[in-house]
Amino acid sequence: MDELGLRFQTGAARPWVIGANAFLVVSVVLTYPIQLHPVCEITEIRLGVAAGAGASARFLDASPRAALSSSPSSALLSDEDSSCSSGSRTTSHRRVIGARLAIRGVLVVGTLFTAICVPDVGLLVGLFGSLTAPILVMMLPPLMSIKTWDGYFWKVFHILIMVLGGVGAVAGSHTAILNIVNRH
Numbered sequence: 597m598d599e600l601g602l603r604f605q606t607g608a609a610r611p612w613v614i615g616a617n618a619f620l621v622v623s624v625v626l627t628y629p630i631q632l633h634p635v636c637e638i639t640e641i642r643l644g645v646a647a648g649a650g651a652s653a654r655f656l657d658a659s660p661r662a663a664l665s666s667s668p669s670s671a672l673l674s675d676e677d678s679s680c681s682s683g684s685r686t687t688s689h690r691r692v693i694g695a696r697l698a699i700r701g702v703l704v705v706g707t708l709f710t711a712i713c714v715p716d717v718g719l720l721v722g723l724f725g726s727l728t729a730p731i732l733v734m735m736l737p738p739l740m741s742i743k744t745w746d747g748y749f750w751k752v753f754h755i756l757i758m759v760l761g762g763v764g765a766v767a768g769s770h771t772a773i774l775n776i777v778n779r780h
Contacts, residue, residue: 632707636700645695719776726768734761 714720738754738761745751 632700632703636696636703639699639703640696643695643699645692645699714776716779719772719779723769723772723776726772727765730761730765730768734758734764 710720735758738757742751742754745754
């Protein structure tokens with residue numbers, strides 16, 4: 597029996613486990629576009645492909661004033677978002693669509709490559725956790741405190757905490773990468 601107890605000793609899966617896995621696969625496949633959409637839009641905006649992409653491009657603009665100045669309904673109906681008034685597609689519009697499809701294709705292939713290379717999601721979660729947790733817990737708060745606190749002692753104290761967080765991030769990342777490499 598495996599460590600979770602979901603298989604018989606012969607290795608055959610129970611029918612309810614197969615059903616649960618099938619529902620899990622269907623839910624992941626159906627929700628993947630929803631999960632990937634913000635990543636695609638932000639990538640397109642940062643690469644300058646989605647200059648007239650619609651309301652989301654305006655709301656993700658760097659200036660808060662630009663986001664407040666336009667509403668989603670007016671952004672969707674503006675002339676800037678349509679290729680031309682007669683409805684025919686121009687060459688530049690086709691290039692933008694091609695670039696957007698290429699970006700989205702690269703992101704999907706990158707996700708597929710990651711899933712194939714690291715089939716154990718726990719190892720990947722461990723890597724991201726070892727990178728982000730020390731930054732969020734031990735590096736950013738002292739950095740903000742350095743800006744607000746006066747005094748040499750407190751600045752040195754906060755810098756030492758940040759160095760300790762950096763050492764933890766490096767050690768945790770090193771361990772997580774070794775686990776990924778040794779596992780496969």
